[in-house]
Amino acid sequence: MKTLPKLVLLTSLFAICGLLIFSKSVSFTSRENHVTYPLDMDFCGEKVPTHLADVKERLDREMLVNIHLNASTAILIKRANKVFPIIEPILAKNGIPDDFKYLAVIESGLINAVSPSGAKGVWQFMPATAKESKLEVTEQVDERYSIEKSTQAACDYLNKAKNKFGNWTVAAASYNGGMSGLQKHIDFQQSADYYNLWLTDETARYVFRILALKEIMKNPEKYGYAIPNEALYPLIKTKKITVDSTITNLSTFAIGQGINFKILKLHNQWLRDKKLDNPTKKVYEIEIPTEGYSK
DSSP states (O other), rough: HHHHHHHHHHHHHHHHHHHHHHHHHHHHHHHHHHHOOOOEEETTTTEOTTTTTHHHHHHHHHHHHHHHTTTHHHHHHHHHHHHHHHHHHHHHHTTTOOHHHHHHHHHHHHHHOOTTTSSSTTTTTTHHHHHHOOOBOOOOOOBGGGGGHHHHHHHHHHHHHHHHHSSHHHHHHHHHHHHHHHHHHHHHHOOOOOOOOOOOHHHHHHHHHHHHHHHHSSGGGGGOOOOOOOGGOOOOEEEEEEEOOOOOHHHHHHHTEEEETTHHHHHTTTTTTSSSSSSSSEEEEEESSOOOOOO
């Protein structure tokens, strides 16, 4: 019975100490949550009207969120080193502004992601949209997982959207909200300016997410992501093998090329089975790495 007051006193002291530590950490965090970034941003050369109160606030939200994602943002910067060199020349060849590579960042994190709705690949195509874009989607072959072919399909879409809407900002928003969806908003609200449209939360955030990742990934050290070159993920050199016949066993095929099934799949994720049936003798290009793996 005599020990009870001491126990209560000790508990109270621990609680007070905990509150003091917590209050200090909260104060520190709140200071860290103020960041300075340029307000004279543009997307594909189209100026962002940050003089509008809601636009500035929406941009601030995405900057803060992505700056403080820490590991996730660091991984995006590392992946970009090996994925951007594949995407960039395809965008340029099709007259698509380089800023659109950051659309791929927010869509998939630059990996062959699968969404709950069934969209797949770096550019997140749904099956029907992929087939409309002339991507092969079968049980054995899914070209949504080919970075080169899906980037080309994304370019085709974006050029159509730009022709339809007249600017790249709304074209980008339509990649999320759909061309017909954006057109309905434009018609009803009598404005073709993305920054003046009332949209679903996801589409309203979409371009701002692109802008935030563009700013952070172009200036990583400024936002606390000083990643040395040797820590970036390298682009592995490959050679392309042309195939126009059936491959009954992709593991045996891989071994014949001096690699294994895992490495074959890593570089050719569009191959979705253990074999490749090809009765029509369609020409496929299979990538075989020439470096990066010990024999």
